[in-house]
Amino acid sequence: KVALDLNAGTYASEDPRQVLECTAQLLKRAVADKNVQVVLSCGPLLSALCHGLLAQGRLRRQDVQYELEPIMPLLADRLGDANARVDKMSRDVHLDFAACASVGASFAAGYVLRRPSKKTVPPRVYSSRLQLLAALVAEAGVQPDSPEGVPLDAAVKLAMDWFTNSNADVRESAVKLVAGCYARVGLERIEPYLANLRQVQREVFDAEFERLSAEADWGDMPAPEVPPPRGGARGAAVAEEVDDTVCQFCMRQDPSFTPETIDVHYWRECPMLY
Known part of the structure; x- marks a missing residue:
């Protein structure tokens, strides 16, 4: 109901800060709910909040981030959820917020870069976070080259830390995140993070770097005549x-x-x- 009202502009005459505050309070409870359907209902509401209220540009960025601050860790904890729809909802919301001028990729990524709140989590939690960060790097770039991008140092350090995971999918996702950063800043700035790798491990990263470089070179070539x-x-x-x-x-x-x-x-x- 609230999502429909936001999309319909029902609260257009209300104080936008108050609308945001009330919506944030509702989301804070719903995102953490144990009922899957309740959590999934947050998706349309968060989308309406991002594309409706926040897109109007009537709110200061610092006010928006202040209200979202309690919600973002809860959304990050939903990444890698056992329910694939919940995981996808959380990823989509992070990407929407990253593209929103009132929020930004740096703010959205900040909570994904933190370690999961639970000490022991299944591999899919790590993979989901790494994949989302790679998507954010692809869309928004990395700091300091892109002020609104993902912090380079934090992203690569997290990827290298999780590269030691015993799960192959987690390691592959970590390599792809580092490679995404490499595509943005080049090997010279990534090299220090790879210094302690064994030869066989380094070859995994080099292979991914070469693959990305080959794709980039192919993309720069004129389209072949068919x-x-x-x-x-x-x-x-x-x-x-x-x-x-x-x-x-x-x-x-x-x-x-x-x-x-x-x-x-x-x-x-x-x-x-x-």
């Missing part, structure tokens, strides 16, 4: 294979797609994958 299709559908399929701006699952075309941002599209937006 001959007129022969054989009907087969010829069309060949043309599609060289189009990096098209999702091969839902066939959405977006000129802004890059190897990094299309990964975000796969797990966040593609209707064929969830």
Whole structure:
């Protein structure tokens, strides 16, 4: 009901700070609720808050962050939730807040960079956090190059710490986060974090760096000329294979797609994958 009202502009004549405060109090209870349906209902409300009230630009950033501060750790704790829909809801909300001018990626990432509140958590919690941070790096960059980006030092240190995890998915996610930072700042600034790796471990990172570099080089090349299709559908399929701006699952075309941002599209937006 509150989400519908926010989207409909029902509270347009009310004090926006008071509306935010009341909504934040409601969310603080609901996000931490043990009932999955209650938690999932926070998704539409948080989306309405971000795209409705906050998008109006009537609130000071410091006031918005003050009200969201108690909610963000609760949302971060939902990353890697046993219920995949809850995990996805939390990821989407973090990405929405990161793109919101009143919140920002640095603020959103700050709570994800903290260690989980529980001492022992399943591997999916680490993987989910690392994957979200990689998505934030791809979208917002890293500090200090991008003032609104993810703190470089904190992100890479966390990834290197969790790279020691015994779970292969966690290690892979850690490598991808470091590689995402590498794509932003280059090897020279990443090298110090890799100094204590064994040779076999270093080769894992180098392979991912080389993969990203190859993709970037390919993206900079002019589009290859494709001959007129022969054989009907087969010829069309060949043309599609060289189009990096098209999702091969839902066939959405977006000129802004890059190897990094299309990964975000796969797990966040593609209707064929969830």
